[in-house]
Amino acid sequence: MIKKFKFCPFCKNKLKTFGKKLLDCPFCGFHFYLNPVPTVALILENENGKILFGKRKFLPKKGFFDLPGGFVDFGEKAEEAVIREVKEELGIKIKKPKFLGTYIGFYSYKGINYQPLCVVFFGKIKNEEIKKIKPADDISSICFFKKEKIPWQKLAFPDIKSALNDYFKEKDKKHSKKASQ
Secondary structure, rough: OOOOEEEEOOOOOOOEEEEOOOOEEOOOOOOEEEOEEEEEEEEEEEEOOOOOEEEEEEOOOOOEEEOOOOOOOOOOHHHHHHHHHHHHHOOOOOOEEEEEEEOOEEEEEEEEEOOOOEEEEEEEEEEHHHOOOOOOOOOOEEEEOOOOHHOHHOOOOOOHHHHHHHHHHHHHHHHHHHHOO
């Protein structure tokens, strides 16, 4: 459930709610639509088949593991946002991330519950590139986990879990297809 604002930011009168996504001020005509917030994430796999995770430095979910990523800025495409976020958080530049899918999440911050629409990409990183990683911005450290060793209970958000599950399903399908040929 999304926590809603109660008063108009313009005239300070009480807002009315229509349905699940419209807040309306009957006094000044202000309308506010409650829409998902676009975010991005990257599943980055090394040459040994391990996935990179960052440990969150701040709330929400401080100390939990997350994929590199974050919020999309105004005027920014998802592809640009994931490249920017990886540069900010890991200090490396990625090229041509591949699209995996979109996932619905929940992100509670300072009393407001946001609903992110996370655009998830995936890519590979060469082992020599890993040495260039410098955790920064929203992450305190990084680590790599094999699929079997991912600490699912310590992953920050459910949309990331869903994306990882889909990623591994697709990867397993490709391996099965290659093996049967």
